[in-house]
Amino acid sequence: MTLVSMAYRTVDDIHPFRPDQAGDLEFLLFRQDGVISRRQALRYMSDKAIRHRLASGRWRVAHLAVYVTHNGPVTEHQRRWIAALAVGRGRAAPLAGLSALAGGGLRGFPTRPIHVLVGAHRRDTDPPPGVLVHRTRRIPLEDRHPAGDPPCTMPARSMLDAAQWARTDEDAVAIVAACFQQRLVGLVDVEPALARMPRLHRRQVIVAAASDAAGGAESIFEVDFARLCRRAGLPEPSRQVARTDRHGRRRYRDVYFDQWGVHVEIDGAQHMDVKAWYADMRQHNEIAIAGERLLRFPGWALRHRPDEVVADMRAALVAAGWQPDRGD
Structure with missing residues (x-):
């Protein structure tokens, strides 16, 4: 008896296939969407049976010792x-x-x-x-x-x-x-x-x-933004300012520098939503149509990229006419 045939016999002795196990195998394949490992398959069949399924094309190798039990797309x-x-x-x-x-x-x-x-x-x-x-x-x-x-x-x-x-x-x-x-x-x-x-x-x-x-991030962000402006020597902004758009609807801006027409939006988790994102775009278009400036920052940037936020704000205010050396 060769070593190979001895190996087959040993596997069969340890995991003898019985007809009543067929239901267990079917359930396993159903649960794993037709994917099975060699280790799992040997609980239900011999190595020879596995090789026959592979040779006949009923199964195919997906990776080392892992098989897909069909020949369609994965x-x-x-x-x-x-x-x-x-x-x-x-x-x-x-x-x-x-x-x-x-x-x-x-x-x-x-x-x-x-x-x-x-x-x-x-x-x-x-x-x-x-x-x-x-x-x-x-x-x-x-x-x-x-x-x-x-x-x-x-x-x-x-x-x-x-x-x-x-x-x-x-x-x-x-x-x-x-x-x-x-x-x-x-x-x-x-x-x-x-x-x-x-x-x-x-x-x-x-x-x-x-x-x-x-929850509650937006109001926290607005407070953080006001503190950041004070530390950087920027003008004090207004918060949650109501504006009327060209259609007569009232809109609220997170932060607004009234004198220079600079709007700031601070984005929290709600801006991951596609509908909210498109609604924001429409509001931003209204600001552009009115000839004013809009900057947007993610809320986390106020805490983890404050220098970048300040640099952008300073550039926007200067472009709008603010003169830092003369104050407000």
Whole structure:
């Protein structure tokens, strides 16, 4: 008996296929959208049976020891299963960050690469193309989604990871704002998740963004803006000034420098919404038609990019006729 045939016999002895297991296999394939790992398949069939399915074209290799049990196009959902099973070495590793959020319904962000989370001790030198493997010291039970499909982290943990892995602070703030605006998370979920991640990268930016997105950000931003103007020696602006547009409708501006016709809008989480965004555009067109100036800043920039905000404000006021050396 050859070593190969001995291996087949050993696998069959450990995992003998029984007709009553067919229903379990069908359920597994249904749950995993037609994707299965070699490790899982050997619970229900022999290595020879797996090879026959591959040779006949009924199954095909998606990645090392991961198979797709059909010969049609691979869907995005199946790609997530392939990533989870490949990185987990036969057992599904949890999706994380934007990939977990996409599975939960987050809109407006790219679905590639696929982010997978593993323990810090694990090494994966050959993940599937388009898959990023992240390592963590621990994934508490509270951060594991009980019904993830594929397995994934909870929305609050997913948002925090996505924000700390984002390319820039601006991208991180956009992710946090979108998660709140699209009702995927609330402060009641985020605060305990933050407590479980003491080493969170970009923590100050993320905490401020979550606090702002949770509600009441606009009035806070306006106070911050007024303080910033005073510190920089800029004129004192008016806040929440009512204006009448060309159609006779009353509009409110966040900040308005009356004497120089300079408007300022401070954007919070509500500006992630497409309808609100278009309504803002219409209002901004009204300002341009009236021949006045408009500047827009995201709320987080007041706290994390104050020098840039001041520089833009100073340039706009000077262009409108303000003379800094003479004061107001």
